[in-house]
Amino acid sequence: MTSNAALIARRNRTIGPYSPLFYTEPLQFVSASGVWLTEASGVRYLDGYNNVPHVGHTNERVVRAMHEQAATLNIHTRYLNERIVDYSEQLLATFAPKLDRVLYGNSGSEANELAIRIARQLTGATGIIVSDYSYHGTTITLAQLTTGLKTREPLGAHVRTLRIPDLDSDPRPESEVLAATLAELDAAIASLQEAGFGLSASLFDPLFSTEGMPRIPSGLVAGIVQRVRAAGGLVIADEVQSGFGRTGSHMWGHAATGMDPDLVTLGKPMGNGHPMSAVVTSEAVLDEFGSHNEFFNTFAANPVSAAVGEAVLQEMAAEQLQARAASLGAAARTRLEACAARYDFVRAAKGTGMFLGLDFAVDGAPAPELAKQVVEAMKARHVLISRIGRNESVLKVRPPLAFGAAELPLLLDALDDALSEI
Amino acid sequence: MTSNAALIARRNRTIGPYSPLFYTEPLQFVSASGVWLTEASGVRYLDGYNNVPHVGHTNERVVRAMHEQAATLNIHTRYLNERIVDYSEQLLATFAPKLDRVLYGNSGSEANELAIRIARQLTGATGIIVSDYSYHGTTITLAQLTTGLKTREPLGAHVRTLRIPDLDSDPRPESEVLAATLAELDAAIASLQEAGFGLSASLFDPLFSTEGMPRIPSGLVAGIVQRVRAAGGLVIADEVQSGFGRTGSHMWGHAATGMDPDLVTLGKPMGNGHPMSAVVTSEAVLDEFGSHNEFFNTFAANPVSAAVGEAVLQEMAAEQLQARAASLGAAARTRLEACAARYDFVRAAKGTGMFLGLDFAVDGAPAPELAKQVVEAMKARHVLISRIGRNESVLKVRPPLAFGAAELPLLLDALDDALSEI
Incomplete structure (x- = not known):
């Protein structure tokens, strides 16, 4: 086994010294199983x-499904393949009936990009509201609305941020916190409209994970949704961290918090490490986007990803x-x-x-x-x-759910x- | 087996009727091996x-490498892992010495996004030149410079297009075609500078695949590179279609055509269908980008992708x-x-x-x-x-190279x- 020092030196000469590592003395893992x-x-x-x-790491059901499908067929969606349709039916069955269509990508970034792209097209607006300490991906559009880590891009002129309050550290009464936050949102929306950007969407993690899991005022999520929709915007729920049963109470974070989204983005846990992601939305939204764009993603929705995604859902149910x-x-x-x-x-x-x-x-x-x-x-x-x-x-x-x-x-x-x- | 008609009906109700299918009567594949x-x-x-x-479809070496690594460990790069360093060393060895660093993604879109993001940051400019019939991916930024298929987004104000000539259909003498094309490029660069966008990059497939593999004038690629660089722009070679030995004469399309890029983007064939991509660049470029951004891609550069990428290189060499x-x-x-x-x-x-x-x-x-x-x-x-x-x-x-x-x-x-x- 290569020593950490030797490996870091080789790593610096290939992927570079900026690729982040956890811990003062990084850990070098060589194998994993379950939660170990x-x-x-x-x-x-x-x-x-x-x-x-x-x-769970190296989950047997997932690895077997990946292996069997990869040894059988891996192809894009311009040929018919039943596997992705099977998986899509199972995935959509976990959503409210009105969220009945799904588009696939290979990463959370691709999913959030696509959701924003759809929202911009449907509304004809570009303005967007995010939390003032959040992260949704690596692309240029997403870097322009990143508030939770260092990016060289300044915040986009079309971006407004909302501070998500935390009753655990905010000394004010809950009703006052709620009113102040919604007033901040009203001002943000008005500012986007005055600047000519309009409002295309709000983009929030329903659990506000990156923000530090704040204890938010009752009625805040409903108030956000009501105001965004009244201003003509779409509601995007970023379930990359909060989805797939993480909350315990619900399969999806937006269901747990009452977010009622128009577009839901899925990522990280979806393929247990296999690169896959999705945007779940309604038939009407998909019709509007699909009929105006030739949209095709080479890798996404391939049968191997479908088999992996299906195995994750099966394992969740079985366990x-x-x-x-x-x-x-x-x-x-x-x-x-x-x-x-x-x-x-x-x-x-x-x-x-x-x-x-x-x-x-x-x-x-x-x-x-x-x-x-x-x-x-x-x-x-x-x-x-x-x-x-x-x-x-x-x-x-935030352990594997197999904990x-x-x-x-x-x-x-x-x-x-x-x-x-x- | 589900009939095509029944499968299409279920497909329309899940991923929707806009997901493109080849042929008047689509094909439904259930398995594959090699080139069949x-x-x-x-x-x-x-x-x-x-x-x-x-x-080759379901290539045994690739499937085995994926399976073995997926059954051992699949983790992100914030812990040390030797597998991605091994692969990076092998991949970089196929490039000219000055292209000595690599950043990973999960799709060609992510690679092109990142290359453009880097170019914008390094140059402080946003202007970009692409061919007038090309396609580089699905994100908002890439949709704004898509000229080769239908997108609802208009061409970005910061985008200029160059018509890539084809001597097989252009009646003019070669020298005249060359001069006219380079004059068009000069005008495009001047226009970007006058409009205040400046020039961040050119983005071309070295083989001009989507354009229809035109027979271009001798000296055109060198002339483009010289002008882009003189105007302060970076040269991005999109090798998603032209790389990995496709040309026969060279491992990389840019080497075959003398494009001399600052950034090279890799995609499609890299993982034989496993979602993975990369941006290859120089230490100086990576230093500038890495030191100003916390850049991290959850799925990218995981050991399963590394094992798959390595198996592709090994299979290419063995065969x-x-x-x-x-x-x-x-x-x-x-x-x-x-x-x-x-x-x-x-x-x-x-x-x-x-x-x-x-x-x-x-x-x-x-x-x-x-x-x-x-x-x-x-x-x-x-x-x-x-x-x-x-x-x-x-x-x-454009068959599998295993043809x-x-x-x-x-x-x-x-x-x-x-x-x-x-």
Whole structure:
């Protein structure tokens, strides 16, 4: 096995030194199974972070489906193939009846690009509203609306941002927070209209994951949807992080939060690591877009991706992963709330289902260094987690949904132990 | 097996009726091997069209590599993994020494997006020059510079187009064609500068595939490169169609035509159907981009994609596919030239290596209907080809590079037969 130092040197000379690595001392993994990753040294790590291997690393059902289809046929959609139709029927059955059509891509970026492209065409407007700390992908259009990480592109003139409030740290009464946020949205929409951009869409993660899983005022999501639609815009729900049963209570984040979208974008967990994504929408929207564009994506919707996507849905059903996320998530949330009660520097337990965190603050100020310390301390205990939020002060516990009852205490005990060390 | 009519009805209710299908009566394939596809009815078709399954449909080496790695580990690049470094070293070894860094994506669209994004950042300009009949992907930015198929987006104000001439149909002397084309380019660059956009890049397929494989004046590519660079722009070579040994003479189309790019984009054949793509560039360009952006692509550069890409390179070497493309391509070209000599309605044989065609014209006017007739007549003979070019009058013969000496006469005899029927 190549030493980390030697590998990093070769990595720097090929993909470059800017390709981000987790941890002060990066980890080199060589194999994985279920919710466990094995380092080059042989040490095993419990995966409390990765949502892409949704039904578990190297899941047997998914790998077998991929292998069988790849050994049989892999072709684009300009020839008929039943596999993608089978999968599409199964995928669409998980949505409300009005979301009855699907377009495929190869990444979350492609899905969000396509959703925005469709929204612009249908509305004739270009203005868009996103949260002021969010990330939706790597393309130029998406870089122009990225607010949650460093991009060289300035925010587009056609982009307005909305600050998603967090009642866990906002001292104002809930009703006041709600009114202020909706007033900010009204002003953003008016500003786009005055500038001549109009409103094409809002683009939000229904769980506001990158924002740090804020506890938002009741009625905020409904208020956003109502205002966006009244202004002629479409509602895009970015389910790249919040979808596929992650919330426990619902298959889709937008259903859990009542977002009622016109377009839903899917990515990361969809293929358990196989590059695939989708935009789910209605027949009317697809008709309008499809009839005005020759749209074709070479790789997307190939039968191998369809077989993989189908195996993910089957594995979720067979292992009841959404129900498991609900029950384990609730148990974990209870323990996290106990941590919040026990430690002064934990402001609040965050999240829902199997997307959880702890918000660190000292004297009312966000404490990103504490969060970083805990992430490294968890690594020392061979558990992978990360941190998020506008201040990077929120622990990000977002394991494969295949996370089990046996592993949960391992993660939470390690967290207790790490916190006691602070 | 589902009937075509029943499958189309289900397809229309899921992915919609706009998802394009080849042929008046579409084909439904259920399996494939090498250069042969098998229809639902059991009939086998010779694949003279598909370049994505580059080393052959369901290639054993590629499928095995994918399976082994998918059963071992599939993870993103924020942990160290040797597999992507191994592959990157092998891939970069096929480029000129100055092209020594690589960034990965999941599709040709993502690669072209990233190349343009980099070019814009490095130059501070947004102007771009493309050919007036070309296609580079599905995103908003790429739709704004699409000239070769229907998109609802108008051409961007920052986009200028260049007509790529074809000496096979242009009556003027070569030197006059060259001078006129370069003058058109000079005017395009001046226009971008006057409008305040400046020049960020030129974006061309080195073989001008979508344009119909024109026979261009000697010195045109060098003249384009010289002018683009003199105006401060970067040269992007889109190798999605022309790369990976397709020309026979060279691994890369830009090397075959002397394009000398700053950025090279790779796609379709790279993973033999597995969704993967890349931008190859220099250390200096990567340094400038990487140091100003947090750039990360979740799926890209995962070890499964790396294993697949490596298997494609290994298979190309083991089967000497580039050399085979050179020898078989030359033999095929000779037969196509004989067709051009024999039939009045064939204006010229087109292409190089294993990217070949025939240009149909009647009384000097392009004859797309004849090309369409031949494509359908070839289908009736169980051979897949297509057509391209600004008039859709050029046959597109672009088989998997695994096409063999045994299959070539089958294709060419079928073509002779189909032509004799016109």
